[in-house]
Amino acid sequence: MQKFRLISSFSLLSLILFSIVPQFSFADEKSSEKEKDDDYYQMMKLFADTYEQIERNYVKDIDRRILVEAAIRGMVEELDQYSNYISPKDLSRFNQVVEQEFGGIGIQVHIDENNGRRLTVMTPLPGTPAYKAGIRAGDVIDTIEGKSTKGFTLPEAIKTLKGRAGESVSISVIHKGSEEAIPLTVTRELIHVATVLGDTYKSDDSWDYMLDKKEKIGYIRLTHFSRHSAEELQAAIEDLKKQGMKALILDLRFNPGGLLSQATEISDMFIKSGKIVSTEGRNSRNRKWEATAEGTYDGFPMAILVNRYSASASEIVSACLQDHKRAVIVGERTWGKGSVQNVIELEEGDSALKLTTASYHRPSGKNIHRFPGAKDSDVWGVTPDDKYRLRLTDEELEAFGDYRRNRDILDHNAKLDTEFKDKQLDLALDYIKSALNEETKPDAKEETEKAEKKPAEKDAKPAKKAAALPQPAKAPLVIQTT
Template structure:
């Protein structure tokens, strides 16, 4: 997701006028083209919406909440666009969206998941309140503020751990040692790190080496957030000081983020004047982004890992490096999200509209946005770089990655590994795509040429990926159908003795009340 933030300031008015004004702004943004096509003026549409709203509020048999009606009207207009990337954020949703983009929120600072229907700490973030309060990797959170976490949804657990900066939350944890402990944590502002290495040391410092002996580094970028440029630059400068010879940049599962971050990170590897991306609006006006003279690594060999979840800003970076001959792409075709959204904030309502305003084009001039029925989209791996992973392989790899910190805590490791072989990555880390990238980078350092580590083209792989996705959808539908059949069988089962006895008692009561 590429977003450009702008602010629409609405002057203070009465709530009713404010709601109408908010709807009016959305009409101006969204319905102008539709009303023009029908030969109607924007004023006519606004008048109609105000009249309908007034009539519903005053005449409907049930009392109607004004703000609910306003939000429904906005969502109705957005739905008419048939655009999954245009969205309206009420205040609470806007807060969550801003936290995601800014990489900042207020809470305890820990990576969590669910284990056996309980909240589990994957790892406390370095320097976070959880870290400083003694929360450990692998802890099972038994209670949050006195309420059991058993069966509590992950989203609800996270909501309870977050809160206003300076407030306290008390958790009861079960350590890996078997000891139970009650810990009170004072919430603080948390900075989410978007740049990760392959491993971490005992102090949770990221290690960006996958084969330090040969100078091959590994950097994983989880999203393109507000802090990503700073974090990525720091990591690359550290590697430069340690004489890095080649880089594996992992953009798998990266859904995108801020366009300026994608442009800046691409710029680090391109010589001056090369096209990074162009943005084209509905009017046909096109703006080009080109690399500057601030290149840090103009000659560093780069292998970029991509998959079918890599989207938006990830596609800008991978497309720019591939089209300019600066990287070898390994994996499978990317998602195909090539649209740009502007975020317009409405101060009085505390809400915002994220509106698609343009498409972006990679240096070759190709639009990569996926549309229904398209044969091509996204960014393809380099020839000989098509390496697929099944759903089960991906699941196994993610489990290894997620549990690494917990296993380290269990074994009390103090030394961080900085050199792996491709076979170890494939067998121990369960990551055949990363193994292929490591083999590729190593061969390039030896011979100066990128080797073939996968299929030459993706036709067969794309069919396999599509088949697997359809099979998973079919299995989910079968599970849902089986649940419906089970419920139907339950309804058809004979009445239990207890139910029959209750029915007899009711009949007797009826007879007695009827009298002789």
């Protein structure tokens, strides 16, 4: 019986580890191949023996899955900070972050410390079930499915409010300034969390991407690189084109990254040719992404805002556009994450392994990754261009976070803070306006030639109109969206 248990445990663990350990690259020499196989099976036997001893002799019964998942996590922890095991219970939330889609009612909520720790609506998302039901910023969610939310933690509230699209949830809401709890039944829908935002809302509750209507300067915030980010960004730029945009500021501050495919697609929007990024891995095929001319947005000055929390995909875009001199980088040095993670399915898709499989390199070849122990004098991250470097203090960063969150609240009765100065945005505007002024200055040589030709052309036919410039073809407050 003991032998059977040992063999079955060994088989079980071998099967699990085969799904997460890379397959060997067979060497030309059979002896080298045999040594690798022998070493592998010796390690597997050690693992299985340990598992068997714990399961058979530990003082208390312990769930097999707990042991196996702990072993997997232990292996992954020996790798790097970006690799991790995603258990079945965590996989759904992980996918929601990547896809920015889930079944819910469409509100951002937080625990209001200034209102008895009540579950409070930060803002509804435009067009969602909560928005249509009349839920507004500042409302208290008093009950969910008849149960008081007093004492609820944020994860508990989120879990209860989320669910399958088409299913209803019963809540009661106390509107801001009232004491009466109003019962509501809200049908959940598939909520898409936009990753492309403007500075303020328009009267129709859509985002306003035109920051300076006189100078025609567009402003777009990209909060995350999710499945639909490139599509959203293109729609925002097309909206700005219709308004006659002459310049663009792309804000990547606090953007932690996301999908590599979206970073390359967005970079390709702004350059006609050349390398976007390249990746190199131990066992994965080295790859290089090249820009294509079709659909390029050019012919206008551009600035990209970054800070110390801009990472990964944000650094791919900012590094690419900086190296190609397509945009000026404004703000502060970025995080420094130059590694690529692949999500590998385990258990036929019930769990997953997020594994670092490659490093990426900017077009210039300069390093981006901040390795452990890296000094400030080392080359890593994306450093803003000369004259446009401005690092905020922790206090200034916290104040900016509060300012930005308040502007993101969908409440037409709220007063916007007009006193706060976003110094990094102001610096980006300084560059944009100076670039626009340079474009409008007449060329000295051209003006001289025009002056010399003017008398001779007095009786000539009117010249054709000049061609128009090409138009563009972490914080203390915890908020959750549900």
